[in-house]
Amino acid sequence: MATVTPPCSVVECDRPARARGWCLPHYKRWRRRGTIHDITPEHRFFSHVEEGENGCWLWTAGRYPAGYGKFSVDGSTELPHRWAYEFFIAEIPAGLSLDHLCRTPPCVNPWHLEPVTDRVNVVVRGTGPSARNARKTHCPQGHAYDTGNTYVSPRGDRGCRACRVAAERRHSLK
Structure with missing residues (x-):
């Protein structure tokens, strides 16, 4: 003789009851939220x-x-x-x-x-490395980051023209 599983006790839910008289979705909602209601x-x-x-x-x-x-x-x-x-x-x-x-x-x-x-x-307003660098007004050697002394690389990095010229001179002397 087959046993008949009663339906979920929630109004308008016709899924079979699994635990506490509720279907599995309503039972899981009760376990998660402490209530079956939305x-x-x-x-x-x-x-x-x-x-x-x-x-x-x-x-x-x-x-x-x-x-x-x-x-x-x-x-x-x-x-x-x-x-x-x-x-x-x-x-x-x-x-x-x-x-x-x-x-x-x-x-x-x-x-x-x-x-x-x-x-x-x-x-x-940020606190990350890009924000800290963007707020810098001078390069590590003290040259101003202004329109005449600043270049932007193809990657978008900002650099000091005076330091770049000095590095090129040092490199050409070697």
């Missing part, structure tokens, strides 16, 4: 936010190696700081990225974010 993105967002110093909202869920968060919305992974900015402030204009004014990558406080060009975000 949770709004806002509720899930704030369940992963903790207040930090200087008014930062720190993302406590999954993060990328650089410290920026991961947030799943409608089946796709988003950056939670971008989601928060668009939810609370406005859509991010095309061609712009968000700069963390607080310099804290896990911060998702939309009032700590400003839409800027990639150049401003990385080179002008």
Whole structure:
């Protein structure tokens, strides 16, 4: 005699029940979230936010190696700081990225974010090697990086003409 598996106890779900009277997808949702009911993105967002110093909202869920968060919305992974900015402030204009004014990558406080060009975000305000080099006004020998003394290589690197001329002289003397 074959046993009949009852349907999932969730209204309008006709999949067979597996555990606790729920089908496998509803059971997995309960295990992950603690509820079988759909949770709004806002509720899930704030369940992963903790207040930090200087008014930062720190993302406590999954993060990328650089410290920026991961947030799943409608089946796709988003950056939670971008989601928060668009939810609370406005859509991010095309061609712009968000700069963390607080310099804290896990911060998702939309009032700590400003839409800027990639150049401003990385080179002008950044802390990486390209940003530090872009802020230099003189070469290591003290020559000014100005329009008359600066050349740009085919790779896009900036160099000092005076140092280049001196190096060519030294090389030609050998």
